[in-house]
Amino acid sequence: MEELISKIAELIIKSKHAVALTGAGMSTESGIPDFRGPNGIWTKNPDAERKAYQSYFKFQQNPKEYWIDRMTGASLLGDLINALPNPGHFALAELEKMAILKCIVTQNIDNLHQKAGSKRVLDYHGNISLLRCFSCDSRFDPREFELDRLLAEDRLPPLCRKCNGVLKSDVVHFNEAIPADVAQESQAEVGKCDLMLICGTSAVVHPFALLPRMAKQYQSKQKTIIIEINSDPTPLTEESISDYLIQGKTGTILPKIVEEVKKRTS
Ligand code: APR
Numbered sequence: 001m002e003e004l005i006s007k008i009a010e011l012i013i014k015s016k017h018a019v020a021l022t023g024a025g026m027s028t029e030s031g032i033p034d035f036r037g038p039n040g041i042w043t044k045n046p047d048a049e050r051k052a053y054q055s056y057f058k059f060q061q062n063p064k065e066y067w068i069d070r071m072t073g074a075s076l077l078g079d080l081i082n083a084l085p086n087p088g089h090f091a092l093a094e095l096e097k098m099a100i101l102k103c104i105v106t107q108n109i110d111n112l113h114q115k116a117g118s119k120r121v122l123d124y125h126g127n128i129s130l131l132r133c134f135s136c137d138s139r140f141d142p143r144e145f146e147l148d149r150l151l152a153e154d155r156l157p158p159l160c161r162k163c164n165g166v167l168k169s170d171v172v173h174f175n176e177a178i179p180a181d182v183a184q185e186s187q188a189e190v191g192k193c194d195l196m197l198i199c200g201t202s203a204v205v206h207p208f209a210l211l212p213r214m215a216k217q218y219q220s221k222q223k224t225i226i227i228e229i230n231s232d233p234t235p236l237t238e239e240s241i242s243d244y245l246i247q248g249k250t251g252t253i254l255p256k257i258v259e260e261v262k263k264r265t266s
């Protein structure tokens with residue numbers, strides 16, 4: 001493992017535009033369950049996944065009901081608002097501070113990369129700490145809307161300050177399009193990157209799972225080195241999309257890589 005960590009550190013130092021793609025595996029060490037791992041939410045409760053596929057349809061049919069459900073039901077992921085970043089998040093934030101990591105494209109809605117200090121984060125599946133307008137895609141801080149009062153006075157859903165459209169959570173539901181701004185910026189980052197760290201994702205949900213495959217296709221122009229950090233091999237490993245798999249916990253491996261990078265660049 002040490003040899004592989006040194007090799008990866010060397011590759012990261014030599015990179016010109018390193019990008020990280022992250023998934024729920026980054027946050028399990030912060031106490032947030034993943035979806036498809038051995039203790040994943042969908043693994044343990046397939047019914048919950050089937051229900052999750054209904055959320056977007058429900059919002060479109062009856063935004064008021066969607067909001068009442070959302071405000072009165074329990075979150076599947078537990079207490080995300082108070083969750084704290086773990087050493088894996090801080091390690092990626094440090095790589096950004098060293099001007100090596102240029103961007104994180106995350107599927108996680110938990111805001112933990114931002115809490116760890118990462119600045120350039122694209123929330124591919126949205127962010128639990130934001131609301132987004134269904135009509136104009138404007139995003140807002142929920143605290144601007146006195147949501148509890150709207151619930152008590154039967155005045156849900158909250159409406160957009162810009163176009164009076166209906167607001168929903170910024171979280172992207174199954175069958176909902178990835179917000180255009182995030183989709184475009186993520187694709188641009190993948191087109192520019194010459195090294196991709198793929199951390200804690202099973203890489204099975206589309207269109208996110210296309211990003212590493214796009215990076216592989218761009219290889220004709222530039223060799224994009226794709227490095228997976230995951231407790232287990234994934235389809236990216238099996239299809240040889242990734243050039244390396246460091247098998248283990250992101251909270252342990254990422255800090256080791258950053259330590260090695262710091263040793264070699266100081
Ligand atoms: N360190 C490294 N890998 C981990 C760790 C850890 N501490 N914990 C879990 N993993 C791995 C699991 O083995 C699995 O391969 O992370 C991966 C998590 O995969 P998923 O649970 O499928 O999560 P993710 O890939 O982010 O899911 C994508 O699916 O349900 C949707 O919208 C949801 O954004 C989510 C999307």
Ligand code: ZN
Pocket residue numbers: 133134135136137138160161162163164165
């Ligand atoms: Zn709007």
